[in-house]
Amino acid sequence: MKSNNIILTGFMGSGKSTIGRILAKEFNTYFLDTDVLIESFENKTISDIFKNEGEEAFRKMEKKCFEWIKNSVTNTIISVGGGLPVYVPEIKEAGRVIYLRVEFEDILKRMNDEEIKKRPLFQDVKKAKELFKKRDKIYAELADIIIENNDLNKTVRLIKDYYAGDK
Numbered sequence: 001m002k003s004n005n006i007i008l009t010g011f012m013g014s015g016k017s018t019i020g021r022i023l024a025k026e027f028n029t030y031f032l033d034t035d036v037l038i039e040s041f042e043n044k045t046i047s048d049i050f051k052n053e054g055e056e057a058f059r060k061m062e063k064k065c066f067e068w069i070k071n072s073v074t075n076t077i078i079s080v081g082g083g084l085p086v087y088v089p090e091i092k093e094a095g096r097v098i099y100l101r102v103e104f105e106d107i108l109k110r111m112n113d114e115e116i117k118k119r120p121l122f123q124d125v126k127k128a129k130e131l132f133k134k135r136d137k138i139y140a141e142l143a144d145i146i147i148e149n150n151d152l153n154k155t156v157r158l159i160k161d162y163y164a165g166d167k
C-alpha cells in the first residue's frame with residue numbers, strides 16, 4: 001500500500017517536530033510524533049519509561065507504534081523518535097523518509113536545559129555525541145532525501161519543492 005506519509009528522521013533536537021508541524025499546515029494535513037503517541041498510548045512520559053522499564057522496553061513500544069502507523073496512517077507528516085530508525089530499519093515501508101541533518105555542535109546550541117532534561121539519552125553530552133556519529137550514517141542510509149536543516153524556511157521550501165516535482 002502506498003501510504004503517502006512523510007517521515008522525518010534525525011537526531012534529538014534536529015528539528016523534526018518543529019518542521020513537521022509547519023509542513024502539516026503547509027500541506028493541510030495532520031502531524032504525528034511517535035514519542036507523543038507512545039506517551040499517550042502508555043500514559044507515561046518517555047523519561048519515566050526509560051527510568052522504570054528501561055530502554056529495551058521503550059524500543060518494543062516504538063516497534064509496536066510503528067506497526068500501528070504502517071497499518072493505519074496515511075497522508076500524514078510523521079516525526080519519529082531519534083532512535084526509531086536504528087531499531088525499526090524497515091521505516092521506508094510507512095512512507096517517504098527525509099533525514100533532517102544538523103551537526104551535533106549546532107544541535108547543542110539549540111537545546112536549552114529544559115529540552116535536554118526531557119531526553120534520557122542526552123543527559124551525558126559526550127555519549128550523545130558518540131551516538132550522533134553512529135546514527136548519522138544510519139539515518140543517511142535509510143533516507144530518500146537528506147536535508148541540512150540549518151535554516152527553517154529553506155528546509156520547508158526544499159521539502160515543498162521536492163513534492164511539487166513529484167506531481
Ligand SMILES: Nc1ncnc2c1ncn2[C@@H]1O[C@H](COP(=O)(O)OP(=O)(O)OP(=O)(O)O)[C@@H](O)[C@H]1O
Pocket residue numbers: 010011012013014015016017018019035079080081082110111119149150151152
Ligand atoms: N532550523 C531549525 N529547524 C528546526 N528547529 C530549529 C531550527 N533552529 C532552531 N530550532 C530549535 O531547535 C529545537 C529542537 O527542535 P525540535 O524539538 O523540533 O527537535 P526534534 O528533532 O523534534 O527533537 P526530538 O527528537 O528530541 O523530539 C527547538 O527549540 C527549535 O525551535
Ligand SMILES: O=C(O)C1=C[C@@H](O)[C@@H](O)[C@H](O)C1
Pocket residue numbers: 011012035046080081082083084118119120121
Ligand atoms: O535518540 C533516541 O534514542 C531517543 C530520542 C527521543 O526522540 C525519544 O524517542 C527517546 O528519548 C530516545
Ligand SMILES: [Mg+2]
Pocket residue numbers: 016017018033079
Ligand atoms: Mg520532537
